[in-house]
Amino acid sequence: MSYVAIKGGGLAIQGAESLLEYLRTEQGEGGLPLDLATIQSQLRFLHGKVMSEGGLYHPELAALAIKQFMGDSLEASFALRAYRSTKPRLCETPILDSSKMRLVRRISSAFKDIPGGQMLGASTDFSLRLLRMDLLDESKETFQKTTAQWMKHTKTDAIPDTFPKVLDYLREEGLLPASNPKLNMDAFDITREPLIFPVPRSAALATMSRAETGSLLGIAYSNMRGYGDVHPTVAEMRVGYLPVMLPHPVTGELTEAGEVMITECEVVAMYEDDDEGGKPVFTLGYGACFGHNEVKALSMAILDRSLQKGMKDGPSNPSEDPEFVLLHVDGIDSMGFCTHYKMPHYVTFQSDMDRLRTTQEKQRNKQKKEAQG
Amino acid sequence: MSVTTEKMSSIVDRSQWIRLLSKLDAEQVVAEVNTLSSGWQITPKSLPQSGLAMLKLEDSAYNEPFYLGEIPLATAWVDIVTPEGSNADGAAQVMVDNLEFVQALAVCDGILANRLPGYERIDELLRQGLEQCNREEQRRKNMLAATRVDFSLLDAVEDDDEN
CATH class of the missing domain: 1.10.8 (Helicase, Ruva Protein; domain 3)
Structure with a gap:
């Protein structure tokens, strides 16, 4: 049955x-x-x-x-x-360069005087976590007035279209691994290939970029609290719009098809010796995701670094274990598994009850025999 | 980019035309193109499609490519023949689902690139798109300018709170 x-x-x-x-x-x-x-x-x-x-x-x-x-x-x-999953895939973009982002926020916790300056953009970092009771009965007029007033009286002459990266500055100082573009490197497509371990770093980055924020944060937090030793410094956190470029069918020239808002975070972690005898340099972690989500980008950057360490030396804690991290951070996978427990399990539970009753019966018989001596 | 009285398509690079035109209301662009190209022979050089594209990004830590996710994409590539016998082709790839819109944009691309009859009307659309883009750029720069951090020593400048 x-x-x-x-x-x-x-x-x-x-x-x-x-x-x-x-x-x-x-x-x-x-x-x-x-x-x-x-x-x-x-x-x-x-x-x-x-x-x-x-x-x-x-x-x-x-x-x-x-x-x-x-x-x-x-x-x-x-x-x-x-x-x-219902739509055809038409193509993939060429490798896009995030230094071309049109920023609305950039900060660094590594230096105060980063090239181009720090701009806080829209942030809750400095907000008091107090409820704004005035919003309880916010009028349409007040709502509309705020926008109109905010856009006035701002000088924007000195704002460039794009900004240099803090990592480039550190590279010039010889404190980071040299830049080494890998234009011919394949990227792992997690939408078409299963994760069979070990997986390349591109699989880890793609998995984390669409992972559930809370899951990434939870595992990254375990590393921050002591189950790991990334000790990150945020070299740069940037939020902005990345131009999506595709080759024009007629001219072949890269042409802008639109833009996506992304959050990108680069962290500098503990330095390590070069295996081949070069000078020691800082290690790095990288995080990026669609939308404005700094907790996710930073958590991803921390986990990118911890996974690199785990892949190299073997994992010494959960956040360094690629299988543990990458198979447990997808919100849709984990929600599906979780909610399936609400589906009828009548037959399996009937079987569990039968076995329990049999075990209880056996125990009763055994105790009876022991009592009889 | 600045807005002048010169022809927009001469000032703005072709690689930016579709970006600017796609800022406009799709119905407006489609209506303008339909009016302008009435009686023209427009045939697809490749099948217009609507679907997705994988967005490949270079991680700026170790310069490795990876897929950030997917984006909607519509593509069109058309061959245009006017009643006067002018021939041109135009193409567009835009992050939308709307096939009618992307085909209209492809026609705009062909009209502007080849200065087909009536291209001034599409040039005007380009101007409107540029104005919209400039407003958007200005808004974003406002956000940065208004929140730029001044790290000068406190005793070297007046206290912000006193202003």
């Missing part, structure tokens, strides 16, 4: 689905449906997270997914990733 036939399950499922839709619209005449532009703008961090974890930079559909799943970021990312 493998399955138990039941009556009326289909109706209950339909009812559950329509009830979900009822809850989404339960404000009735007193409410308005969320419009996608509002989600993209006012829920921008959630929106970026969904694009990043879904692995697809599609602002409109990410907003739709958030609306449809009422803010559940895992479900929304799942829907986005399911959508991508």
Whole structure:
């Protein structure tokens, strides 16, 4: 016996689905449906997270997914990733260079005077975590006035289009490994190939760039607290828009097809000796993801460094173990496994109960025999 | 990029045309192209497609390429023949799903590159796209300028709080 036939399950499922839709619209005449532009703008961090974890930079559909799943970021990312599996792949971009990013924020915790200067951009780093009660009854007029006022009175003459990288400065000082572009190196495609260990670093970076933020943070935090020794210094954290370049079909010249907002983080970690007798240099970690998500980019950079160490010397803690990290950080994989426990396990549980009862019976018989002497 | 009275397509490099035009409302561009190219023979040189592209990025720590994720992409490459017998081809690749829009952009590319009859109207669209791009750039630079950190020693400048 493998399955138990039941009556009326289909109706209950339909009812559950329509009830979900009822809850989404339960404000009735007193409410308005969320419009996608509002989600993209006012829920921008959630929106970026969904694009990043879904692995697809599609602002409109990410907003739709958030609306449809009422803010559940895992479900929304799942829907986005399911959508991508229905679309044909047309091509891949040439290797894009993040130094071409159009920045809206760049900071460094390594130096104060970084070339080009530090610009905080939009950040909660300095916010008091106190609720702003004035937003409880925010008027449309106040809302619109803020934007209009903010855009006035700012001199932008001295702001360049792009900025030099802090890592390039450290390289010039001879403190980092020399730059070594690997234009012919293949990148591992995690959407088409399974992770069979050991995997190349490109597989780790791709897996982490679409990983669930909390999962990455949790494992990176274990390293920060002592189950590891990365001790990162943020050389540069940058947020901005990366131009997506593709060769023009007629001219062959690289042409801009659009731009994606990304967060990128480079960390400098403990220095180590060169195996081939060169001078010791700092080691590095790298993190990047779609959207504005600094916790994710920094966690990824820490884990990139810890995984490099694990791949080289063998893992000495969970965050250095590629298999442990890379197979447990995907939000959609882990959510799927977790939620499958809600599905009927009637047969397997019946079997568990039978075995338990048999074991209890055996124990009772044994105790009876021992009591009889 | 600055906006002048010269023809935009002479000032702005072809590699930026699609970027600027795609800033505009898709319906506006499609309507303009449909009006302008009425009676022209426009045939695809390759099948217009809508799908995804893998975004490959170089990690700036060790210069290794990896896939950051996927992006939507629509592509079109068209051959254009005008009633006067002018022949041109144009192409576009844009991060959208809208096939009608990308085909219209490909026609714009062909019109501008070959100065086909009526190209001034597409040039005007290019100007509008450039203005929009400049506004966006200005907005982003505002964000940076307003939050630039001044690391001068406190005793060397007036305290920010007093301003």
